[in-house]
Amino acid sequence: MPADRTELLRDERVDCRFKALPPDAEGLTVGELAAQRRDLFTGGFTTPVLALSAESVEHNLALLQTYSERHGLAFAPHGKTSMSPQLFARQLAHGAWGITAAVPHQARVYRAHGISRIFLANEVVDAAALRWLAGELADPDFRFICYADSVRGVELMNEALTEAGTPRPLDVVVELGAGDGARTGARTEAECAAVADAVAAAPALRLAGVAGYEGEVPGADGEKVRAWLRRLVALAAEFDGAGRFADTEEIVVSAGGSAWFDAVADVFAEIPGLSRPVLKLLRSGAYVSHDDGHYRHLTPFNRVPGEGALQPAFRLWAQVVSRPSAEQALLNAGKRDAAYDLDLPEAQVVRDGRTGEIRPADGITVSGLSDQHGWVRTAPDADLEVGDWVGMGLSHPCTAFDKWQLIPLVQADGTVSEYIRTFF
Numbered sequence: 025m026p027a028d029r030t031e032l033l034r035d036e037r038v039d040c041r042f043k044a045l046p047p048d049a050e051g052l053t054v055g056e057l058a059a060q061r062r063d064l065f066t067g068g069f070t071t072p073v074l075a076l077s078a079e080s081v082e083h084n085l086a087l088l089q090t091y092s093e094r095h096g097l098a099f100a101p102h103g104k105t106s107m108s109p110q111l112f113a114r115q116l117a118h119g120a121w122g123i124t125a126a127v128p129h130q131a132r133v134y135r136a137h138g139i140s141r142i143f144l145a146n147e148v149v150d151a152a153a154l155r156w157l158a159g160e161l162a163d164p165d166f167r168f169i170c171y172a173d174s175v176r177g178v179e180l181m182n183e184a185l186t187e188a189g190t191p192r193p194l195d196v197v198v199e200l201g202a203g204d205g206a207r208t209g210a211r212t213e214a215e216c217a218a219v220a221d222a223v224a225a226a227p228a229l230r231l232a233g234v235a236g237y238e239g240e241v242p243g244a245d246g247e248k249v250r251a252w253l254r255r256l257v258a259l260a261a262e263f264d265g266a267g268r269f270a271d272t273e274e275i276v277v278s279a280g281g282s283a284w285f286d287a288v289a290d291v292f293a294e295i296p297g298l299s300r301p302v303l304k305l306l307r308s309g310a311y312v313s314h315d316d317g318h319y320r321h322l323t324p325f326n327r328v329p330g331e332g333a334l335q336p337a338f339r340l341w342a343q344v345v346s347r348p349s350a351e352q353a354l355l356n357a358g359k360r361d362a363a364y365d366l367d368l369p370e371a372q373v374v375r376d377g378r379t380g381e382i383r384p385a386d387g388i389t390v391s392g393l394s395d396q397h398g399w400v401r402t403a404p405d406a407d408l409e410v411g412d413w414v415g416m417g418l419s420h421p422c423t424a425f426d427k428w429q430l431i432p433l434v435q436a437d438g439t440v441s442e443y444i445r446t447f448f
Contacts, residue, residue, distance in 0.1 A: 029138045030110045033445045034058070042430040043361075044073035045443075054430070054443050063438045064341070065375060071413065072342040072357035074424070075434040076313065078441055080337035081111075087332045088311045089118040094331075095289035100124045100143045100278075102309025106425045107446045109137035111312055122167065124307045128153035131168070133447045135160060143278065144170040145237065145307065146208070147177040147199070151184040158188035169232055169276060173199040173209050175222045182226035195232035196223055197276050198263075200256050202240035209236055213259055220268055231268055233276030233303070234260045238284050246327075249284050253291035264298045278305035286324035286331075310421045313337040317367035317419020338418045340369060342398055343377070344410050353388075353408055355398035357416075361427055364393050367419035371400065377411030385414060 034055030038045055046068030049057050062068065064075055092099040098121040103112055107130065112123050122141025125131045128150060131142050140163075148154060148170050160166055172178050178196075185194055198216045201209025210216045216234070223231045236256055238249045260277050269275050275298055280288040285308045292304045310319050314334040325333050342357035362369045371385040387403030398416075402408055418424045425431075426448040433442040 029136075030113050033110065036445070038430075043428060044070050044432075045430065046070070054445070058440070058442050061439050061441060064432060064434050064440055065380065065413070065438055067440065069432070069440075072340060072355075072361045073432065074338065074340050074361065074428045075432050075440075076444060077335070077337045077339070078433045078435045080314070080335035081114075081312065081433070083335050084311050084314055084337065085114055085118050087334060088308065089115075089120065091285075091289075091331055092306055093119065095293065097280075097289060097292065097304050097306045099306050099308075100141070101312065102126070102145070102281075102307050103134065104130060105309040105422050106312055106444075107133065107448050108425070108444050109133070109447070110442070110444055112137065112139060115312070121303075121305065124309065128156070132156065135166075140165050141167045142169070143305065143307065144168070145235070147171045147173050147181075149177050149180040151180070154181060154184035155188040157194065158185050158190040161194065162191045167195070169195045169197060171199040171208070171235060172196040172219050172223060172229070173201070175218055178219060178222040178226055178229065182228045185228035190228050193228055193230040195230050195272070195276075197233040197235040197278065198223070198231070198259075200234060200236040200252075200259055202236060202238060202252055203242045205242055206240040207237065213255070213262070216259055217263075220263060224268070230271050231263070232272050232274075233269070233278065234263065235276065235278035235305075237281060238279050238287065239281035244284070246287060249287045250291055253279060253287060254294075257291060257295050260302075261296055261298065264300075269298075269300060272300065274301045274303050275299075276303045276305060278303075278307060280306035280308050282308045282310040282319055283322040284324065286328050313421045313424070315363075315419050315421055315424075316370050316372070316417025319419075319421070336417055338421070338424055339372070340416045340418055340424075341375075341413050342416070344400075344408060344412045344414065345397075347408065347410050350404060351402055353400040353402055355390075355400060355414055356396065357398050358393045358396045360395055362393060362398070362416070363418045363420045363422075363424040363427075365420060365423050368393065369398065369416035369418055371414055372417050373415040374408060375413035375415065377409065377413065382415075383407070388414065390416065 342355040346354040387406035392399040
């Protein structure tokens with residue numbers, strides 16, 4: 025495991041860049057503020073404030089790693105979800121093989137914080153990024169794998185890496201597209217073979233395996249997803265039979281978002297014996313915080329409850345700043361603070377502004393978001409007044425993390441034990 029450089033983040037000074045942090049903490053380091061173990065509600069935090077449950081994050085980290093190991097999968101969780109080196113370090117400490125990225129900037133953040141294995145689930149054709157990558161490949165302990173899905177892409181990668189004097193070939197996996205109208209990836213096995221041929225003719229590249237993303241299968245259901253995954257496995261076997269993996273020590277077969285990792289586990293268990301060991305690499309990322317919307321409905325644990333259950337870790341706290349009628353209230357959190365691309369926030373609890381008592385958010389529904397306001401519809405008997413705090417669950421972790429640079433990690437009793445830094 026790489027050296028953990030996240031301790032350096034504790035030396036950063038707290039100031040007005042970071043939403044919701046106590047104004048009287050100005051000038052303290054993040055580590056000094058964490059050591060004070062302030063209470064989220066009485067410790068001077070301003071609203072709105074996004075909190076992560078310490079217990080739920082730990083539960084989720086352990087559960088997916090245990091699941092992966094139980095099913096013989098290596099795990100490279102997608103880091104785009106959180107872009108948090110502290111959470112990456114925890115994922116690696118729980119046994120993750122490495123961290124997945126989507127774009128070169130993310131890989132640069134990973135490297136700056138000591139990540140030694142990166143799977144980039146995209147074709148990299150940016151010459152500047154490839155020059156940077158060539159420099160990183162001088163580190164013999166650094167493993168980097170990315171997609172190749174076109175002959176032209178292979179040409180661009182080979183040209184840039186060669187001009188940069190790469191010290192060793194870059195490992196690539198041929199991406200099989202999930203179907204017509206899906207996202208990236210070569211659409212047919214014949215096109216995949218053409219990409220593999222181009223890789224074989226490119227001195228700066230080495231074919232390491234095959235990969236793809238089953239979440240893009242058109243009209244995805246269990247049958248269609250498993251059929252596509254079997255095509256991916258068959259492609260690996262076909263390439264192996266043709267001797268295409270002669271230069272690699274292991275064959276990488278990778279898939280797995282957060283909605284179908286049970287299907288990935290099932291089909292990857294069927295991978296036949298190949299000429300080299302197989303690295304069965306799962307890449308699910310949203311699990312670290314889970315959610316109260318999109319992934320609550322999609323998680324494979326709904327289909328396999330005996331394997332466990334993820335816990336939603338986010339709660340966005342906002343205050344009622346206006347109560348213009350018995351049917352309406354306005355909160356001081358909006359699109360700048362909450363994920364809203366898939367579902368609106370879900371009002372879950374109310375913290376009484378007078379007593380501090382926490383009660384269920386009965387009769388309270390978030391009906392819309394402006395930039396800085398949350399629109400709330402209230403039933404006639406709803407107990408809500410100006411000054412009350414409303415705790416909301418969020419949907420889609422990827423667009424919740426990216427709105428906050430420093431997120432309090434909160435224990436069940438309200439104590440803030442750490443601050444999670446993000447790099448979007």
